[in-house]
Amino acid sequence: MTDPTNTAPECPQHGPMSLRTTEQLFSGPVYACPDEACWNAVLHPSDKLVAELKEQGKRRGTITITHTRADGTLLEGSRKGDGVFELVRPHRFWFSRSMPGTLFIRQSRDKRADHWSIRRAAEALRKAGWTVEITIDEDTRRSFAEAEADRVTRAEERTERFTEYAGNAAARSNTAYAGVRQIADGIPMGQPLMPDHHSYRRALRDRERMDAGMRRSIDEGKKAEYYTQRAKASGSYEVFRKNPPRALRRIEKLEAELRGVERWLRGESNNGYTRALTPDTVAELGRRKEELEEEIGYWRHVIAEAEANGFKVWRPDDFVKGDFAKVYGRWFQVLRVNKKTLTVPSILNVHQAVVTPQNSTYGEMTHTVPYDKVFGRRSAEEMERTLAEASSS
Structure with a gap:
């Protein structure tokens, strides 16, 4: 109208x-x-x-x-x-x-x-x-890199703020404890309360002040510890976000979401769900597709930088059946090389440093391990030499 x-x-x-x-x-x-x-x-x-x-x-x-x-x-x-x-x-x-x-x-x-x-x-x-x-x-937005940089900046600001809070709380705790010590130093060791003495009321007040002071010191100490942990968590935000294995898992999740959005845009079902392609839905799906492509590109750049600095991204081409992969601090023999995972003997083995189907605690039970959980590789020949050297020494 x-x-x-x-x-x-x-x-x-x-x-x-x-x-x-x-x-x-x-x-x-x-x-x-x-x-x-x-x-x-x-x-x-x-x-x-x-x-x-x-x-x-x-x-x-x-x-x-x-x-x-x-x-x-x-x-x-x-x-x-x-x-x-x-x-x-x-x-x-x-x-x-x-x-x-x-x-x-x-x-x-x-x-x-x-x-x-x-x-x-x-x-x-x-x-x-x-x-x-x-x-x-809906079309005016920040790039993902700008948004991530802003999140890192705010994490740094939180680190400074929580560090200051922790320092202030620690100072208050020390001051309260010093007050308690000052009162306690004025009381002879082992001195009991003497109800009939003229100092009885003052002695009662001193003990009440000591009790309140110790409680205040303990409470402020807990606050200092709490804010110290918050500052530590905020300070490690960027390292946490850019941890290569975590970034690889994030990329995989984002790529799966991108494939789903593309299926919806083609009018297809995504994991059993369909979307009515109204103008608003098409516009929103287009925006989401653009955001996902940009975010995936950002994290791929993070992985590329990590590889340039020595981090190894393990892939199916790096393994063959019979190799050994380092997972959770132990070596597991590779039983099958899959597109996204390695099939190994059960990872529930808690005693063996080197796990094969023959010495696995759980017999024929196997597990699949994603490549972002792998932190090393040895061929069957290399592992055989390593075990021979260990046994001879």
Whole structure:
């Protein structure tokens, strides 16, 4: 439906919006982009509500909710105490001290917009008399490398912050313990409480202060230990993310997801599930395909750098039947070379350093081991020489 007054707002991406009405969720004037794959909209409160608010002397302004994959979902136009936060909090919106006047949906960056939460929040605001403008741009995003660099930077900031917290807690713990020692040094060793002595009340207070001080020292010590562990975890974030075996498993998972997206785009089933190829679905699948290809390329570059620095990526061409592969710190004879795994005697053998079908604790039981779990190779001849040298010495 076209707005007869020619005052319809414009979609930033597709031009003038159309006036629509819905019977359930959005009762009242709603402008929406005519493009079927676009979610941008403007919601106005009903004329009746506006009239009631005017009679009560209340004025409402315009709230804008924007989403891009680069910045996430942001709500602007609110002021402290205007009631907006209370209205949108049930719909995943939160506040940040670093962004006064802006609310946001947590963990919404680099992801598709949560249309359900956005529209529910917009309806709650509209019913309270606010005009709500929704702008969703799924095509504006950061590259995966930029997002990963930002995550590493924030991990470094957390490391500094938790290190400071740990140092402060340790200092408070030491101060509390020093206070306890100071009181204890003033009490003769083995001195009992003497109810009839004039110092009895002071002695009681001293013991209460010592007890409180020790509890405070212990609590602060636990805080220092906790923040130290948090700082350690944050400090190892980049190493954890770029660990080559872990990166290889991540690539395999992403490639499987990419194959599924490509099947859906061809109209095929993916593990028994099909997708109706509406314009919105096709657009979203295309974006996801692009993101997956970019992320896979990033992690392949990480693996290439690791190989240049000496890390060995084991592949089927590196093994033949009868070789030995180092897995979980022990050597297992290769029984079969598969595309993604090696078949070896049972990895439940806990005593043998070198496991063959003949000495396996579990007889003919076998296991398959993915190549990212392999950390060494020896041919049958090399293993025979190694065992002969070990037995002779």
